Amino acid sequence: MATVRLFGGLRRRARDPKISVDGVTARDVLASLCRDNPGLHAVIWDGARVRDHVRGLIGGQAIELGRGLATRVTADDEIAIFPPIGSGGNTT
Amino acid sequence: MIDERVYEMFRDIGRDLFEADMVSSHGGNLSVRFGDRVIIKRRGAMLGRLAPHDLIETGLEKNDSGVALASSELLIHRTIYKTTPALAIVHCHPRTAIAFSLSRDEIIPIDNEASYLLKKVPVIWEEFASGSPEMANNLAKTLAEYKIVMLRGHGSFAIGQTLDEAFHWSSTLEESCEIALKTKLINEPFIEYRGMSEGYKKW
Amino acid sequence: MHGWAGKVLDIDLSKGAIKNYPLDEETARLFLGGRGLGARLLWDAVGPGVAPLSPENVLIFATGPLTATGYQTSNRFSVSTKSPLTGTVLDANSGGYWGMQFKKTGYDALIVRGRAPAPVYIEIKDAGAKILAARHVWGQRVRATTQTLGQNNNKRNVLCIGPAGENQSRIAAIMNDGERSLARGGPGAVMGSKNLKAIVVEGTARPQVLDQEQFKFMLYEARKLLRQSPLTSQALPEFGTAVVLNIVNHIGALPTRNFQQSQFERAEAISGETLAEKYLVKNAACWACPIGCTRVSKTDKIEGALSGAEGGVEGPEFETTWAFGAQCGVDDLAAIIEANAICNDLGLDTISAGSTLGCAMELTEKGLLDSDLRFGRADLLAPTLEALGARRGLGAELADGSLRLAKKYGAPELSMSVKGLEMPAYDPRGLQGQGLLYATSNRGACHMRGNMLGLEVLGLPKLIDRFQVYGKSSYVILHQNASAAIDSLVVCKFTNLGVAEEYFARTLSAVTGVKYATGDLIRVGERVWNLERLYNLREGFTNADDTLPPRLLKEPVSDGPSKGWVNQLEPMLKEYYRARGWDERGVPRRAKLEELELGAL
Structure with missing residues (x-):
């Protein structure tokens, strides 16, 4: 199980700022995170894409500059999700 | 040797432009400014299938x-970089926008997104052949004031800090023109929903 | 003139002489106001060889053509002078109310020269200016001085120095409206050296706007943009500037313990989220600002004379939280809030003060300095700052910033500064572009002269690779030029998170009647940047000064997401000089100066 850490206003929408989530890819992890915490869905997803202003990092590196949502996730990984503190890049 | 990340940027935007029907097989162009250097697509290369050596x-x-x-x-790209704050240029052939450019001196979007982002897109006339210094200067001067400009009957030039950004303006313009075209089919009077929309005409 | 008030007030404190004259229209067109106008006036007023704390230095307070028009965040103003900390050209700018109020007295700029024989303050009203005795407030702290001199909401506004400025600490700030600061580079010391305690303003003349209809449209558009941007409508109002602390730490770019590490293991405890949860009383906003990023926070450490409205104090901002937090290894947010309040009351730059403490902590831990300071000693922040403001004991050693301190104890490389100005809260090893920005910034290391956080971390407008070196200079130059233009308008850089430069250019045209395309506005910024460069070259600075502390160039980050990186300054700097149109020694070429209408200088 990978660890997801939520920041800023996302914390109000989830049961805990730090959550263990199953998933093989970044996409799986985000999907299952939002299933367990439905309040997050609308602020993270825009259809099948991650919203423009949501920032995702695995091990401190921007997901979108790597393999995007297809990035494979291991149990040791920490995935950080930041709400709009700016942003805009497409995490596709 | 072009940096791999830079190549990926060109490849992705080029493919997106082709897949969105915004260029023909060999049409359109992309460039970025890095310091006092310009990186631009090779003559004849296909935007939808860019390889590193392109x-x-x-x-x-x-x-x-x-x-x-x-x-x-x-020449045009260089002139734009020297005249405006641009760090990236997207030139493409958005079909509906080109169609509108044939009968208008400016395109004023009626949809929300393009009103918000673009306000107004000037159409300039290519009196001289593509690539002439006069045309380059005229285009660059207009781009110092507007982030996207149409060349009548030819296509659009958009500028931004990154290729992503210039692509954003380009696809927003084409989407807006397609909406405008569809309203012609519906052919009913508009209900204005935007505050102070008269201001766009003076933009 | 429209937009500009059209007048300059010129006060010589040595002679007690007050005059005013018209603002030169050509100068206004080329340099706008604020930082640009200040740099241009400083070029003529203060030449090489002038000691920054001598009567020959000047203080130039300048507003811009948009100031007080009511445009979003048109409350700001700047001060320009030769910096006593760095010896470079300096400007610092601030929000609140004072800038708007000063403009309404009918002036674009105030030049203060000379040195008063005894402490004075200046009072400026519509009817004119007076120099008045300040014996009754000399020695008072900032909050007391501001109250004594009659601060009254947006009717009468007070700008002053505190004890740190009076004692000519080279990291002293000038404070306005009680808790706002013109902080960096030590302008408070220059004011102290002039025996000038305060400037009080009370005006009624709103600037003229030429095209009212277009101006209203631009106001409407800006309001819409600021509401739609998630940054200016949600993130900044909810968490303030400290909202970025967690992400900067997360990527491995939060300098920790004097830049020995790039991540602070206790970042969460001092984050914007924790501030909002535990200490926030309410938000506040500057004049004509719809964003409202100001925090008012409260802890039981702050009471009595230190506290203001509702027992709280403004701040702390992100940079301050970092400076007394991660930089000093401190995880006690209440102690950081207290340190911030003390700096505001003494009139100190929080970035330089915190970074100097961090430097002293490392000097002590390395056995070079004999003091009790250690990383993590939250309990020593308050007493050490009080001593610093009073130049007492160890405080006297710290009062002139980290570079003078580290040099004295034989380790100048432990000062985390560029050109003597302490670096803000971003580790250039984890953000390559930010390193180039710090190295080339004209007033020394600064995050407000273009900030690469947007492009390298937040993806504003789009994300670029923070470790990329090739081509980075283009982005840095564009942002440096744009920020110089914004500092000359003067509006708040946070407005720019929602409102792009093209809106500013059109607003400027509507207000003044002088046509500025977006490209013209950015060119104003480029002109200002080159003028500042010429000023520093005239002072004897060279390309050797465009550098970073050796730690950032030679010691790779030991752990975390930036592990293994140093800042690759050299190739970026070469590319930067070429792209700026400068020669390989960083001197602007004649052709570039002609192009920018700076040929006559």
């Missing part, structure tokens, strides 16, 4: 190796 790096001011292979539009 990108040419040359000087902002003067020519150096590889320039003979660069796009014939290099």
Whole structure:
């Protein structure tokens, strides 16, 4: 199980700022995170894409500059999700 | 040798432009400014299928190796970089926008997104052949004031800090023109929903 | 003139002489106001060889053509002078109310020269200016001085120095409206050296706007943009500037313990989220600002004279939280809030003060300095700052910043500064572009002269690779030029998170009637940047000064997401000089100066 850490206003929408989530890819992890915490869905997803202003990092590196949502996730990984503190890049 | 990340940027935007029907097989062009260098697509290369060797790096001011292979539009790109704050240029052939450019001196979007982002897109007339210094200067001067400009009957030039950004303006313009075209089919009077929309005409 | 008030007030404190004259229209067109106008006036007023704390230095307070028009965040103003900390050209700018109020007295700029024989303050009203005795407030702290001199909401506004400025600490700030600061580079010391305690302003003349209809449209558009931007409508109002602390730490770019590490293991404890949860009383906003990023926070450490409205104090901002937090290894947010309040009351730059403490902590831990300071000693922040403001004991050693301190104890490389100005809260090893920005910034290391956080971390407008070196200079130059233009308008850089430069250019045209395309506005910024460069070259600075502390160039980050990186300054700097149109020694070429209408200098 990978660890997801939520920041800023996302914390109000989830049961805990730090959550263990199953998933093989970044996409799986985000999907299952939002299933367990439905309040997050609308602020993270825009259809099948991650919203423009949501920032995702695995091990401190921007997901979108790597393999995007297809990035494979291991149990040791920490995935950080930041709400709009700016942003805009497409995490596709 | 072009940096891998830079190549990926060109490849992705080029493919997106082709898949969105915004260029024909060999049409359109992309470039970025890095310091006093310009990276631009090679003449004749296909935007939808860019390979690393399809990108040419040359000087902002003067020519150096590889320039003979660069796009014939290099002069225009250089002039834009010297006249405006642009760090990236997307030139494409958005079909509906081109159709509107044939009958209008400016395109004023009626949809929300393009009103918000673009306000107004001027159409300039290519009196001289594509790539002439006069045309380049006229286009660059207009781009110092507007982030996207139409060349009548030809296509759009958009500028931004990154290729992403310039692509954003380009696809927003085309989407807006398609909406405008559809309203012609519906052919009913508009209900204005935007505050102070008269201001866009003066933009 | 429209937009500009059209007048300059010129006060010589040595002679007690007050005059005013018209603002030169050509100068206004080329340099706008604020930082640009200040740099241009400083070029003529203060030449090489003038000691910054001598009567020959000047203080130039300048507003811009948009100031007080009611445009979003048109409350700001700047001070320009030769910096006593760095010896470079300096400007610092601030929000609140004072800038708007000063403009309404009918002036674009105030030049203060000379040195008063005894402490004075200046009072400026519509009817004119007076120099008045300040014996009754000399020695008072900032909050007390502001109250004594009659601060009254947006009717009468007070700008002053505190004890740190009076004692000519080279990291002293000038404070306005009680808790706002013109902080960096030590302008408070220059004011202290002039025996000038305060400037009080009370005006009624709103600037003229030429095209009212277009101006209203621009106001409407800006309001819409600021509401739609998630940054200016949600993130900043909810968490303030400290909202970025967690993400900067997360990527491995939060300098920790004097830049020995790039991540602070206790970042969460001092984050914007924790501030909002535990200490926030309410938000506040500057004049004509719809964003409202100001925090008012409260802890039981702050009471009595230190506290203001509702027992709280403004701040702390992100940079301050970092400076007394991660930089000093401190995880006690209440102690950081207290340190911030003390700096505001003494009139100190929080970035330089915190970074100097961090430097002293490392000097002590390395056995070079004999003091009790250690990383993590939250309990020593408050007493050490009080001593610093009073130049007492160890405080006297710290009062002139980290570079003078580290040099004295034989380790100048432990000062985390550029050109003597302490670096803000971003580790250039984890953000390559930010390193180039710090190295080339004209007033020394600064995050407000273009900030790469947007492009390298937040993805504003789009994300670029923070470790990329090739081509980075283009982005840095564009942002440096744009920020110089914004500092000359003067509006708040946070407005720019929602409102792009093209809106500013059109607003400027509507207000003044002088046509500025977006490209013209950015060119104003480029002109200002080159003028500042010429000023520093005239002072004897060279390309050797465009550098970073050796730690950032030679010691790779030991752990975390930036592990293994140093800042690759050299190739970026070469590219930067070429792209700026400068020669390989960083001197602007004649052709570039002609192009920018700076040829006559």
